[in-house]
Amino acid sequence: MRHIISVLVENEPGALSRIVGLFSQRNYNIMSLNVAPTDDETLSRITITTFGSDRVIEQITKHLNRLIDVVKVVDLAEAGYIERELLLVKVKAVGVQRDEIKLITDIFRGQIIDVTPSIFTIQLVGTGSKLDAFLEAIDSLLVMEVVRSGVSGIARGERHLSI
């Protein structure tokens, strides 16, 4: 099953490599990885999407917790949560295709954020599966480049990750 694991880590050199190393060393999967600073400058937040049995996920969280730099770990999938990912996609857009792509982008509530006479660059935010659906909806022959940010997530309601 797919899980989204959020990790607060000390903003120390090498902390990220310890986490990524742990996944490769113990044969765990990383589907996406997102790292950024938080409002607390001593901490970074890492969001990892992974999949595995409950037992594997339990081991992942235990081993993450064992790292000295890791301050907190939460498996967002344990309760309600919201996930978002940013997609930037550059497509060839000439002639009738321009209207068609604009229409699909509108349907998915994306925005065209850069335009040339032959190219659109589209921005779309949503869950991973929404972004997948969008990429399937447009003609793959037109796609020049795809950039995805990796999943970010946050728990619903009161539940929150902080120290």
Added chain:
Amino acid sequence: MELLSGGDMLLRALQEEGVEHIFGYPGGSALHIYDAIFRQDKIQHILVRHEQAATHAADGYTRSSGKPGVVLVTSGPGATNAITGIATAYTDSIPMVVLSGQVPAERVGEDAFQETDMIGVSRPIVKHSFIVRRADEIPAIIKKAFHIATTGRPGPVVIDIPKNTTAPTEQFPYSYPEKVNLRAYNPSVKGNAKQIKKAVELLLQAKRPVIYAGGGVILGEASDELVEMATLLNYPVANTLMGLGSHPATDKQNLGMLGMHGTVEANTAMHHSDLIFAVGVRFDDRVTNTVSKFCPNATIVHVDIDPATISKIVEAHVPVVGDVKDVLTEMLVQIKASSVKPDETALADWWRQLNEWRERYGLQVTPRYRTGGDKLMPQEVVQMLYKVTEGDAYVSSDVGQHQMFAAQYYLFDKPRRWLNSGGLGTMGYGFPAAMGAQFAHRDANVVCVTGEGSIQMCIQELSTCMQYNLPVKIICLNNSALGMVKQWQDMHYEGRYSEILYEDSLPDFVKLVEAYGHVGIKVTKREELEEKMRECFSLKDRLVFMDVDVDPSEHVYPMQIAPGAMRDMWVSRTERT
């Protein structure tokens, strides 16, 4: 406030941690540190002959004394040579602090001379690591390193020290922190009260209990509590390879070692048990045999300080995360206070059964190896060693058949007496580990049981032993082949001996050790074994190398049959359980 250079701060901080010995080897990036060593006299530096030996020596010092060992190496090859010893310590959870020199910070990343990314190379085999960015960070980093290495589940910590941070020309105010500030590191010590209560209830209800005790009991200094509990309950104890000595091997409640080359009685008891009380163990694959067939009727209570060890291989029905000593102490209080007492009738039946197995298969009951033949058997050499040292030596081993014979036939009654690379299985560990142990126990008998294969992996340390007058005794069970590999080639490859023979290229070990200034003794016959062994140990202040020719065809038995359950074992070449 006193002004000190980074190098001097490092030495001062180590002194504050009570460090008495550093095992190391100098080089360019560590020169400032070596100068600081020269200018102080509180810490003794031991110059080894290879960095791998420095780490094993520090490890042997630690295992035999409980005090964290310290290693100092230079950058590049000095650091990478230390890797095997760091991995050895990591796998067996041995606390150790490894200081590695690094090229100056402004050179890092430029592929400078003797530059290697030590933090990166060591990352998967350390509990934690630090890079010194500024000299004034050194005291706090040392404080943190020792705290991390020695608390929770112990392990090695690497500190990478760029040369510029130890320069004698730059001085900073020195003060040693009293407290460690690590918000993300709080290993649990006390077990959860509810879980402990449940564990005690289950323990007291058991009809066929086994206490499965491992290295965690020794690391956690909990042998007294373990012995008290086993005695109070009259429950049998089986030890892992790493746990030998945590419960006295000569105690009648001790079933011996379990696992691949464990005793039949220990493995069979585990298999038929209805309650396994697992203390400071990790259900290693060399213990469990096939996991799906592991102890089919047992409820498993697992006490360990590392939550990641619990239910990693075998699901624990009642996990207790905590320091083994604290948890056992609390359990003892509750057992004594409980109105429920162990089921004596069931226990009497269980002991009858256990004693029957022991009588039939026990290694100490009658010799389980060929006796009276022309050739000396490796087992009888270990038994003679036990007799001559009166069971009171510190014994290290390398890896292979000799290691298993030592584990089976030297009966360890005390913790911290048996030093071996249980998890990583590092050949070359034994001799330098014995050196380290001899530094911790200058007047004790320290013995390295080894083979002619393993000993050659760190044999250069004969020179170190001469320099520091270390009277280590080396007992080389010489079977002229890489015995354990040979055994597997006999059993699984129809005797195709691939690359295990030396074709008459072995050195004359007696002459070799004499060249280093030590004493060599050759033994080829049974009649001379005892006399020569006694002569060896009568030379109190000399290193003695006993090169003992043993039967080259001998296999280690018992041996678990894979795939299979714990109880499925070869008892000899032809007989199985």
